[in-house]
Amino acid sequence: MSVSHTAVRPEEAAPSSWTLLAQRVLDGHCLSDQEALAILDCPDEELLDLMAAAYRVRRQHFGRQVQLYFLMNAKSGLCPEDCGYCSQSKVSEAEIPRYNLLSAESLLDGARVAAERQARTYCIVISGRAPTQRELNAVCEIVPQIKDRYGLHICACLGLLDHEQARRLKAAGVDRVNHNLNTSDRHYGEICTTHTYEERMETLHAVRDAGLEMCSGGIVGMGESHEDIVRMARALSELGVHSIPVNFLNPIAGTPLEGRRDLNPRFCLKVLAMFRLMCPDREIRIAGGREMHLGSLQPLGLYAANSLFVGDYLTTKGQAPDEDYQMLSDLGFEVVRMDRMPDNVQTHDQDAGPSCDAATPRAGGCCH
Numbered sequence: 001m002s003v004s005h006t007a008v009r010p011e012e013a014a015p016s017s018w019t020l021l022a023q024r025v026l027d028g029h030c031l032s033d034q035e036a037l038a039i040l041d042c043p044d045e046e047l048l049d050l051m052a053a054a055y056r057v058r059r060q061h062f063g064r065q066v067q068l069y070f071l072m073n074a075k076s077g078l079c080p081e082d083c084g085y086c087s088q089s090k091v092s093e094a095e096i097p098r099y100n101l102l103s104a105e106s107l108l109d110g111a112r113v114a115a116e117r118q119a120r121t122y123c124i125v126i127s128g129r130a131p132t133q134r135e136l137n138a139v140c141e142i143v144p145q146i147k148d149r150y151g152l153h154i155c156a157c158l159g160l161l162d163h164e165q166a167r168r169l170k171a172a173g174v175d176r177v178n179h180n181l182n183t184s185d186r187h188y189g190e191i192c193t194t195h196t197y198e199e200r201m202e203t204l205h206a207v208r209d210a211g212l213e214m215c216s217g218g219i220v221g222m223g224e225s226h227e228d229i230v231r232m233a234r235a236l237s238e239l240g241v242h243s244i245p246v247n248f249l250n251p252i253a254g255t256p257l258e259g260r261r262d263l264n265p266r267f268c269l270k271v272l273a274m275f276r277l278m279c280p281d282r283e284i285r286i287a288g289g290r291e292m293h294l295g296s297l298q299p300l301g302l303y304a305a306n307s308l309f310v311g312d313y314l315t316t317k318g319q320a321p322d323e324d325y326q327m328l329s330d331l332g333f334e335v336v337r338m339d340r341m342p343d344n345v346q347t348h349d350q351d352a353g354p355s356c357d358a359a360t361p362r363a364g365g366c367c368h
């Protein structure tokens with residue numbers, strides 16, 4: 001049986017407006033607020049065109065590569081702040097583990113698991129407004145040992161930092177500090193009253209001035225407007241952050257935002273596409289809430305984003321690492337490997353996945 005092919009008419013072959021926008025971004029155009037809002041309002045029937053446009057930009061800067069991160073919740077709960085999304089805050093009644101800073105052995109063991117899981121970056125996260133002197137000393141002491149033994153990049157997420165604290169982290173070998181803006185300047189007071197957006201900005205300036213890389217992102221789905229999401233993305237772009245974790249609110253039971261469900265998977269994809277076109281050459285990570293909100297559309301998110309957490313979040317479970325590796329393999333994407341793989345780490349092929357679940361310490365989400 002012969003198959004007849006209908007000729008494609010020129011108007012049908014014309015690139016979509018999203019493709020043209022992506023090309024302009026690749027040519028150096030800076031996304032306007034109106035264009036960013038139009039992306040968030042993209043009709044669902046144009047979603048694949050939008051994701052293809054985002055992928056053009058992602059491919060230009062990152063090819064098929066994916067960076068994996070591993071979170072270690074090094075101190076959990078006991079926080080005097082009142083961030084409404086956070087299970088570790090003083091106003092949260094969530095049932096979570098609460099403990100002070102983990103021992104050096106536990107932090108080293110977490111680094112081993114991170115290396116086994118092909119993560120290039122080990123994120124040491126402690127709850128709290130800011131690190132105590134003892135906590136800062138402990139992080140500064142363990143980082144050289146982790147780097148020497150496992151060769152991992154280190155991201156420290158310790159809360160508010162001043163210039164001296166940032167300089168100490170830099171001197172200890174920390175590569176990057178995470179401190180999220182979380183939302184826009186004008187929405188910030190709705191989610192937290194015990195510290196300000198400006199204090200978060202000051203921490204990021206201290207991090208930058210110390211010569212550390214900045215990791216900063218936000219949480220979508222906390223009652224903000226589309227304009228707030230665009231304002232946050234603009235602020236991150238202007239700050240020049242290296243890495244942007246995009247969280248989708250997990251409305252954990254016992255937190256003030258419990259039960260809030262404003263998102264759907266298609267909108268989450270539009271958010272990721274907007275971040276890619278706003279910050280074309282920045283690392284964009286699908287962070288907390290990935291599994292809950294993207295659901296079966298998770299793979300599509302990686303056409304805009306180029307990074308994932310592998311394993312659990314701070315106080316909530318993530319997808320099993322084997323499923324992440326399978327997803328990346330199915331997509332034909334490659335995990336970025338460490339420059340040198342330490343002899344004492346038993347790694348696992350991407351297709352096979354790791355076998356270290358039983359040894360995994362309690363790890364978990366992007367909080368601060």
Ligand code: SF4
Pocket residue numbers: 079080081082083086087088089090126127128129159367368
């Ligand atoms: S996000 Fe950080 S500062 Fe805010 S309540 Fe949670 S642990 Fe405390």
